[in-house]
Amino acid sequence: MEVRVEKLEKRFGRVAALAGVTHxxxxxxxxxxxxxxxxxxxxxxxxxAGFVRPDQGRVWMDGRDVTDFPPQARDCALVFQNYALWPHMTVFDNVAFGLRLRRLPSHEVRDRVREALALVELDRVPGIESRRPRELSGGQQQRVALARAIAVRPRLLLLDEPLSNLDAKVRHRVRVEIRALQRRTGITTVYVTHDQEEALSIADVLVVMEGGRVVQAGRPEDVYARPRDPFVAEFLGSTNVLPGTVAEGGRIQPRERGRLLFRAEDVALLPAGSPPPAGAVWTPGEVVDCLFLGAVYRAYVRVGDTMVMADGREPVRPGQVLLAVPKSRVMDFSGDEAGADLIESAAAGEDRRTRTRTRT
Amino acid sequence: MSVAGRSLLAVTLRAALGTLVLVVILGPLLSLVVWSLAERWHWPAPFPQQLGLKYWLRMLQGDPLRALTRGVTIATITTVLALVAALPVSYLAARRRLPAGAAVLTLFVLPQAFPQLPVFASATVLFYRWNLAGTVPGVVLIHLVGGLVYAVWTLTAAFRAVGPELEEAALNLGASATRTFFRIALPLALPGVAASAILVFLHSLDEFNGTLLVGAPYVTTLPVYMYTASLGYELQIASVTALILMAPGVVLLLLLERFLRAEYLAFFGHL
Structure with missing residues (x-):
């Protein structure tokens, strides 16, 4: 079903969790x-899901105002971050809970529990129905939680960081499965995550939030390629923030004001003294380190006081280089007010990139 | 000092400590056992002149048995009432949905904060006015003063240990608040319910001050009986009573150990 939220606002004490969300x-x-x-x-x-009542704004589901509806009347199913499986019930009873509430005859309950377990590919685990949640692995618990949610055939599926408690290998597999499951069932799904790579890979529509607002929404490819503001540019991908402006001939002038944002994969490193390529911005720099990340080599290049990441197929030796980025790949936010505090948050930005790095 | 010497010292110290513990704990118990079996024991003989089961047999008929069954009845009623009253209060307090929850919880420890005798004495005066003195309901009410403290605090801790998202998951799938309570919260808090039932039951069974003040002379439970017996220098009867009174305590405390989790106790007094 189509879900629309309008001007949602919610404060917890002095913190504005939602500061006018329309989507x-x-x-x-x-x-x-x-x-x-x-x-x-x-x-x-x-x-x-109806657990939090907004201070302001409305929630519409298929044109119906459900803002004041209790959670029970929403026709949505939520998969919790920690799964919230009931430890005193078997897997079967967990999945059957919502079906029995709907007073379905017991044979239908049984059929639909089996169907849901099959959808999450748990049907081949022998004896799974009579096991308790604590006897299952993290990945299996995750699937049971998913099965419990889809068994009631909700018209809206909500997933709250569903993969954050799984280790990397299982996470990648379950991610693909959730995607396939959503395609097969066609359930309108809202998937919340802090992991940009996960979000980019799984989404039809990507919504980037910050400070209680939606900063950008669109197809993942579009948002990645054309971030609307520095926050989105920095948040998605391995993004460099270099203070400075572009002078005549494409040379980068280090300056206090002005910032150039570009991604690590768009940086080319040329031998020092080579002629700068046409249509590129460039600057000399010094490679201080180069890490092998599996798919790529990531060089760390010192430019002024800033460390710039550059990804390439070949390892790079430490020393002087010419750093070049195609002009079309430089994300320009000059004259953008929101960008002004980005320099100050350079440390925070470095943090975020560190996380990105460990994830890739 | 050599290693062997040091370990010898350690063993000696440990043995001494063990003996001390045995003497301190088991010594009085042993003397209770000896006294309960002594049919004749005149000073200055170090051991009883005649041992026998006379007092144990006397215990099994008449007054002491009546005191025991009466005490168990009162403890059962107290436990049921305390749990029924405490369940909703504790649940709402644990979910922070109780108006002025902290104040209500404090109210339930308040009687423990004051010396008990004055509290019970003034209660007794009131009970006389309401014709509750010397009645089972009066004794139950006095036992509830302490019983509710155990019940409310243990149950609040037990409900707080049940993750709120477990209940949200049920609400989300369409369960009503009542059903969520009975299908999710209550079953998961059951160890806590059992623990609090045991605590309240034991409290009532062993309660003495209030029972004596409010119940005497018409309602006699085992502790009161033991007290009157030892006043009459019937040390054998008092010893038998004490041993019998210990039995449910030991059994239930062993059970309690299974249900009571550290977090329930750690919560006591926290708001």
């Missing part, structure tokens, strides 16, 4: 809501 979640699509912790994404999800 339409398209029917049948998987929308990933991504942002740093505290950006309001989980509050938004809990508003949709």
């Amino acid at each position: 339409t979640f398209p029917k049948g699509a998987l929308t990933a809501v991504v942002g740093p912790s505290g950006c309001g994404k989980t509050t938004l999800l809990r508003v949709l």
Whole structure:
């Protein structure tokens, strides 16, 4: 179903978790809501589920105003971050809970529990139905939680950081499965995560939130390629922030004002003294280190006081280089007010990139 | 000092400590056992002149048995009432949905904060006015003063240990608040319910001050009986009573150990 939220506001004490969120979640699509912790994404999800009542604004589901509806009347199913499986019930009873509430005859309950377990590929685990949640692995618990949610055939599926408690290998596999499951069932899905890579890979529609607001929404490819503001540019991908402006001939002038943002994969490193390529911005720099990340080599290049990341297929030796970025790949936010505090948050930005690095 | 010497010292110290513990704990118990079996024991003989089961047999008929069954009845009623009253209060307090929850919880420890005798004495005066003195309901009410403290605090801790998202998951799938309570919160808090039932039951069974003040002379439980017996220098009867009174305590405390989790106790007094 189509879900629309309008001007949602919610404060917890002095913290504004939602500061005016307006967005339409398209029917049948998987929308990933991504942002740093505290950006309001989980509050938004809990508003949709009916656990949090917004201070302001409305929630519409298929044109019906459900803002004041209790959680029971929302026709949505939520998968919790820690799964919230009931430890005193078997897997079967966990999945059957919602079906029995709907007073389905017991044979139908049984059929639909089996069907749900099959959808999450747990049907081949022998004796799974009579096991207790604590006897299952993290990945299996995750699937049971998913099965419990889809068994009631909700018209809206809400996922709150569903993969954050799984180790990397299982996470990648379950991510693909959730995607496939959503495609097969066509349930309108809202997927909340802090992991930009996860969000980019799984989403039909990507919504980037920060400070209780939606900063950008669109197809993942579009948002990645054309971030609307420095925050989005920095948050998605391995993004460099270099203070400075572009002078005549494409040379980068280090300056206090002005910032150039570009991604590590768009940086080319040429031998020092080579002629700068046409249509590129460039600057001399010094390679201080080069790490092998598996798929790519990542060189760390000192430019002035800034460390710039450059990804390439070949390892780079430490020493002087010419750093060049195609002009079209430089994300320009000059004259953008929001960008002014970005320099100050350079440290925070470095932090975020560190996380990105460890994830790739 | 050599290693062997040091370990010898350690063994000696440990043995001494063990003996001390045995003497301090088991010594009085042993003397209770000896006294309960002594049919004749005149000073200055170090051991009883005649041992026998006379007092144990006397215990099994008449007054002491009546005191025991009466005490168990009162403890059962107290436990049921305390749990029924405490369940909703504790649940709402644990979910922070109780108006002025902290104040209510404090109210439940307040009787423990004052010396008990004055509290019970003034209660007794009131009970006389309301014709509750010397009745089972009066004794139950006095036992509830302490019983509710155990019940409310243990249950609040037990409900707080049940993750709120477990209940949200049920609400989300369409369960009503009542059903969520009975299907999710209550079953998961059951160890805590059992623990609090045991605590309240034991409290009532062993309660003495209030029972004596409010119940005497018409309602006699085992502790009161033991007290009157030892006043009459019937040390054998008092010893038998003490041993019998210990039995449910030991059994239930062993059970309690299974149900009571550290977090329940750690919560005591926290708001």
